[in-house]
């Protein structure tokens with residue numbers, strides 16, 4: 001028998017270790033991001049300054065928390081278009097409660113719980129009623145936005161009296177590092193680890209890869225989908241609260257179009273809309289790539305309209321390249 | 333042979349990365365012959381067929397069509413030449429009617445801009461009537477797997493082809509449908525159509541084919557005229573050695589204990605099966621026979637609470653079980669191997685190791701629910717060795733394995749939980765002779781160690797060769813039971829087609 005074929009006995013060959021690493025999507029993304037950063041550092045001396053880096057990371061850190069939720073949901077085979085509106089709703093609920101005299105921490109807790117509730121309702125429509133995620137979350141996206149506007153009369157609410165201790169989570173830093181970034185890193189590290197190694201999230205992969213086979217393996221797939229749907233909404237709520245602390249206001253129109261950014265990041269990072277694949281690290285790299293591109297274009301004074309066109313093209317390219325590679329590997 | 337081959341393959345190679353699926357194979361197909369292609373799982377049979385059909389491009393070698401070299405760039409190109417292909421894996425559009433599925437390829441090449449659904453249904457009914465009774469208006473996804481397979485075959489019959497490839501078409505069929513298929517094959521061959529027939533069932537090859545070509549490990553071994561050889565010759569060419577005993581010895585009467593492992597009493601789901609009662613004794617392998625659609629799989633899935641609202645009593649080792657769903661059933665030790673490997677048996681795009689641990693991931697994880705990669709790999713490796721699984725690397729997706737090896741992954745997945753009773757629905761579908769004997773030996777071994785084994789099989793020789801006792805299901809009821817020397821094809825067939833058990837009133 002030739003060496004590349006195991007008749008089960010010879011142990012898994014680790015020879016392809018480096019090749020495997022090179023073929024990994026994460027490696028490719030990191031390479032592209034590095035090339036971009038190096039190119040930009042020549043184009044603009046301002047690019048690699050601490051201030052700019054900090055601003056760039058701040059720009060995607062909170063959204064990155066939503067990306068985590070979305071990636072997990074995509075892996076389970078779902079999708080959520082309502083993340084932007086739900087994020088805004090969390091801000092609005094917490095903001096209004098605070099204005100009504102509720103302690104800001106409690107108000108935030110209630111807002112996050114409300115988002116969890118919204119996620120649970122979506123979960124019920126998907127798993128019990130049997131509707132598609134796309135439709136359910138589309139409806140919720142519109143409803144949640146409507147609630148935001150209804151609650152605020154369409155105007156941003158300033159929260160000038162927010163105590164510093166609360167604003168700290170959005171504006172403070174520990175040493176040179178902003179708290180927002182710390183929270184983001186902690187969330188990413190925890191979920192990345194859990195997704196790779198925990199049995200709970202393995203069930204998410206099984207469910208997304210082949211729901212019927214998962215059911216035939218004794219996995220309660222409805223429960224899994226319900227939970228991933230809920231988790232995504234909860235994380236959107238968390239993001240909303242952090243945004244409120246950062247801006248010191250609640251903006252009912254915040255997060256419009258966020259869902260597209262978030263889904264694009266996850267997909268560039270290797271998540272599949274068919275479910276069953278994706279990693280947190282990849283999704284975050286996708287987020288970073290999109291963000292580096294935006295801030296480069298802004299620095300280069302490219303018009304905003306062009307920026308959208310370029311972002312869309314990157315998404316298409318990434319997905320096309322991936323599709324092609326998959327085919328070569330013989331899985332397509 | 334002087335006749336001009338319609339299709340000739342010369343020195344074709346194909347590699348997937350580092351895996352060499354074909355290493356220079358030859359193959360000559362004559363008009364009007366039924367030519368069997370045999371070889372172990374992973375020998376490269378499907379790969380060559382995919383190349384002939386234009387789905388895959390060869391890495392090297394050439395293909396000659398009626399003596400002229402051709403490049404077959406796509407399935408459409410293959411169709412244009414006159415090549416029809418029934419795939420090993422069923423690929424129907426589940427949400428579309430049977431009629432539309434059957435004419436999918438034909439519609440694709442027709443010039444008419446509009447669909448004429450009435451004509452479509454009429455012609456579909458015509459074609460189907462040659463093989464079986466399926467309503468062409470039903471949705472393909474609603475059909476049981478065997479009927480889906482028949483629809484696949486009907487699909488190929490609509491094409492006006494010169495070469496018809498059938499890749500394990502009978503794997504999901506019972507004898508009756510298979511025989512209908514053989515009659516059609518002979519008729520087509522008499523009209524001059526050349527047929528490539530892939531199967532792991534020796535009896536079928538010897539009853540229906542003219543010549544046989546054997547591949548081993550991606551290499552061409554030999555081509556022989558069926559009338560001049562015996563099945564042993566083919567098996568020997570396939571595996572390179574003689575397999576003396578296709579079936580393991582049966583349990584001796586003394587070794588089947590008095591203890592009952594599993595007892596099922598008055599199991600009913602009102603729609604598909606009624607009043608099912610049977611006992612499984614310690615040490616025996618119990619077979620369930622019957623025609624397709626008789627309700628065999630439904631009964632077993634009912635016992636495991638995989639589907640349907642079932643009433644009735646199931647007890648394990650004398651203790652009645654109260655199962656709510658299949659995860660309870662797994663915990664209690666009852667596991668089910670599905671008949672539809674691709675649909676619900678494996679996770680095609682996930683790693684082999686992850687597939688093996690799917691039934692109970694907690695086994696390879698610590699108390700905090702963190703999976704140990706090393707344990708997971710070790711488990712997959714140990715079971716892979718036991719089942720003689722052929723793979724490149726445990727982190728490869730199951731989709732990269734040959735059909736029979738995917739089946740072994742599905743079996744490994746069940747063995748991983750150390751079950752008390754295993755229900756296997758067509759366990760050796762698509763598995764080659766060597767591996768099949770291996771699986772049978774493992775089942776016998778498990779039975780000897782006290783695991784309850786229940787096997788559903790549409791392949792009569794398997795039921796008779798492997799099982800100690802066979803219960804036969806007909807129209808949702810148990811119509812009889814045969815044991816020892818009474819286990820003959822005639823007896824089982826008779827019970828399977830008996831409308832009602834004798835001496836019993838509905």
Ligand SMILES: Nc1ncnc2c1ncn2[C@@H]1O[C@H](COP(=O)(O)OP(=O)(O)OP(=O)(O)O)[C@@H](O)[C@H]1O
Pocket residue numbers: 329330331348351352353371372373374375376377378379380420722731732733734735736737762764
């Ligand atoms: N897309 C693929 N990527 C990687 N390896 C593949 C791919 N398709 C097939 N192989 C490998 O090529 C070899 C031949 O596979 P093939 O499906 O042709 O076998 P087969 O003879 O049809 O077997 P079976 O009887 O099990 O259907 C196997 O070792 C298989 O793992």
Ligand SMILES: [Mg+2]
Pocket residue numbers: 377378379420499734735
């Ligand atoms: Mg095959």
